[in-house]
Amino acid sequence: MAIETYYPFQEAEPRWQKAWAERRLFEARIDGKRPKSYILEQFPYPSGKLHMGHVRVYTIGDAMARFRRMQGFDVLHPMGFDAFGLPAENAAIQRGVRPADWTEQCIDNMRGQLNRLGMSYDWEREVVTCRDDYYRWNQWIFIKMWEMGLVERRKAAVNWCPKCQTVLANEQVINGRCWRHEDTDVDVRQLDQWFLKITDYADELLKDLDDKLAAWPNLVTAQQRNWIGRSEGALVKFKVKETGEDLPIFTTRPDTLFGVSFMVMAPEHPKVAELVKGKPNEAEVKNFINKIVLEGREKRTDEAAEKEGCPLGLTAINPVNGREVPIWIANFVLMEYGTGAIMAVPAHDQRDFEFAKKFDIPIHVVIQPEGQTLDSSTMTAAYTEPGVMVNSAQFDGMPSPDAKKAIVTWLAGKKQGEPTVQYRLRDWLISRQRFWGTPIPFIHCEHCGLVPVSVDELPVKLPPDAKFGDGSPLAGVEDFVNVKCSKCGGKARRETDTMDTFFDSSWYYLRYCDAKNATLPFNKEAQAWMPVDLYVGGKEHAILHLLYSRFFTKVLRDMGLIKLDEPFSRLLTQGMVLSEGKDPRTGEVRFFKMSKSIGNVVDPSEIIEQYGADAARMFILFAAPPDKDLEWTTAGVEGIARFMNRLWRYVQNNLHNLRAGMALKSEVKPGEAKNDTDKALLRQIHETTRRVTADLAERQQFNTAISACMELLNALHSWPLHENDVLGYRLAATSMSRLALLISPFAPHLAEEIWAQIGGEGLVAEQPWPAWDEEALKVDEIEIALQVLGKVRGHMMVGVNEDEEAIKQRALADEKVVPFTQGKTIRKVIYVKHKLVNIVAN
């Protein structure tokens, strides 16, 4: 008689959450006797409530943390909040609340939601970046970086977002627009700003991508490699004929030096104004510069943009052959890269070619392709491939790749050039003209200039209130701004910029290891826990957060705080959560990233209420592999809820037998199962254990792990549980207790509920992970496929130890096989052990 009930998740889930919290099962301890595992997910910005994307990352991380804990690892699985940032400040402006109050309220709400999902965090180590017990260490690290020479305040052309009312880092500018405001072009402004010299670490950041981050997705390492943008080339000294001064250029093509026919400087190049000062064309040049600068960076760096140029009326001397060439300024040359000046070889560079054609500048061919002769008067595009050197004095006849090195060596001997490496990566602009961030711990003294705040005066606390409106909010807080110089005691002003919030998130993973340390940002415990063994987060941080964190780790290492080169040994970038929606423009119905404008947002709270936290977790893990986008469907969630109920119902309907079996406290051993159905079930129990373990440990492939559990339940359903049969009780109990343990990383509440019902001891969360027995996986006979010419024609049972020759003979005589071999010559018979026989006959 079947009992129709539903798993009462509304009541059960909070009950188990309470049980875990009371037993403090998730508090991390490390003693060095057991292996450690640091499982971390990117901490959220406290926006107010969780979205499905959060549920996905945190479920993935939680499943892994629970699995490792049961496996006997010392697990660190912490959570915190990336709490500084503009949205809180904007909320403060719009609602007239303090950013701190608003943020803390959001945090409370989100912490509650995370707990409601059953996440196994060690909240004792919570890190909240907007509290002064955290951000004081930002300031401490910043001052140490200053002492190491890694902090610079300098005037530079910087990106300004008019909506954010602050400057941005290069990494925060996407296609010339603000990363937060896709519709807002950033301006370029000349401002005094604070930079971290990440470029000092460019080489190591690049090298370690290959050497130490093999377990990162290619997508991420490739993007970082691209962003760092290493180019090998040479610095070559050209000379200005009229003034005699040196004008160095950077080139990756020293093999084309004999083909230079002009030189180009960036319009902003500081030497330009000097060079044309008092010259008749001064006004003309200045007009041109103004025009280009006004165009803005986005337009200028568009490859399709028309080449614009203006001659300076000056001459450069090419050091390789003494040839005198005109100097131009042009829109396509950037001040920030190389030396801000280039040599131009129209025959072998497409940009130079277009420029030369437009302004009628000579073209000199110096590299000929194999078996072809280029003619400068008939060329329609630059030839940029390798070839044979011509018109290049003693280098003629040399293959151009060889000439690259030879020419640089020759120039170096004459002190006219040297090999060099350039990076695309720029220093990290970290100052922001906003309130809700870590105050930069410096003062500006009228006498002493820039003075760091002494480390024992930290933290420099944010004032509780500020005047929001035009300009930097902190600048209007007089108590904050007016200070005495700590060096000379004279009048001074506090720095009113705050730090980019990416500073906060660049080292939070270290703080978790030693979250309450009041004398240092972190100490020895960090050495024991680090590196993070699995870091789960979104691809959108491929460059930003993940590059900055790598940089910080190397800096903190060089500061002597930790022995560590890379913070995250393994990275899992989870896909987005999509749901069905209607394209507002085309009306097309398909899956989109959840967004308000499309109206396809699914609220996790509603799902938890309707189906429970476990169903949400299970569906999210089951619907797609973790690194792929996931299509959220109600039917899918119902499917998973159906599975959980089936499991639940099996327990209810067989409660008596399961309890009786559990009470005997002994799992069925391989030799004990006698009949075929029992043997098959026992075998599947162990096979499932093996599959789930491998899927979690090696591949983080939760979808297949869950489907293995489904298969085991299906098998259990069709297995006949005979009443009054002790082996039967025990086998049922073995199956069900295993199932409870195996699904517990995914559906921890249901697992506990089942475990308790069948009479399991203690909590599932503190049980050891089950092992599989190779003996139980063994079978007496296996079905193999019979192929003729690679096509399956039938099947046959073979004994595991059956003689190969006997199998082949039986296969050749098989009634399904014979029609396909009749009248043909048997060329070969291939046997793949325990898989197939393939007969080659024609």
Next chain:
RNA sequence: GCCGGGAUGGCGGAACUGGCAGACGCAAGGGACUUAAAAUCCCUCGCCCACAAGGCGUGCGGGUUCGAUUCCCGCUCCCGGCACCA
């Protein structure tokens, strides 16, 4: 243009080292139970062929192999990143 990733039934996906393509789930269809519905249970479910036997089938075209979703060569299309970086 350069770099990275994809393409498997109506759908999400599986196939781990070159060895039976389509596990598991969703949707769909049929049936049982029910006064009825829901729930549950059973069956079918890649395509062609009325059935069967058979043939075809993992984006396309070649190749290697006894055997290819998997390896190699050449394409197409889609997604993501970078891009006048000298």
